[in-house]
Amino acid sequence: MxxxxxxGVTADAVKGELTITWSDGVxxxxxxxxxxxxxxxxxxxxxxxxxxSEPTPEMFQIPEMDPRxxxxxxxxxxxxxxxxxxxxxxxxxxxYNWNYLRALWxxxxxxxxxx
Numbered sequence: 216m217x218x219x220x221x222x223g224v225t226a227d228a229v230k231g232e233l234t235i236t237w238s239d240g241v242x243x244x245x246x247x248x249x250x251x252x253x254x255x256x257x258x259x260x261x262x263x264x265x266x267x268s269e270p271t272p273e274m275f276q277i278p279e280m281d282p283r284x285x286x287x288x289x290x291x292x293x294x295x296x297x298x299x300x301x302x303x304x305x306x307x308x309x310x311y312n313w314n315y316l317r318a319l320w321x322x323x324x325x326x327x328x329x330x
Contacts, residue, residue: 221313224298226287233287233300235316243320247285250300252277253319256308268315270322 223236231247253274260266286303293299297312 219313219317221316224290226290228287231285231287233290235320237317241320243317245316245320245323246277247287248277248280249275249319249323250311251280251285251302251306254300254306254309255311255315258308259306268318270315270319272326274319275323275326 220238221235222238223234225234226232227234233245233247233250235243235245237243253270254260255266257263257266281304283304284302284306287300288303289301291299291301293310293312297310298316299307299310301307
């Protein structure tokens, strides 16, 4: 099977959503709240030992957050393999690689929650 990769990335600040179009035709929509709650950085995961390459169930239990924490300021490409999301509260440490983002979308379907 060919590797799946993104063919487009857009953000809608009004809706609070990031949309990734994948090479297999899937259009995955992620809420900013989910992306922030699922931030893969060591700080958000509680240390390097808790970092995983796959989303975990608690990432889908989204707490009430400061509006600045879920307001996307900028998106930065990291090479050809990931994105860094820059949030209005200054957080910008998570590197969301393509495999992680695709798995996050697939898990959101599994948990019956739109990403």
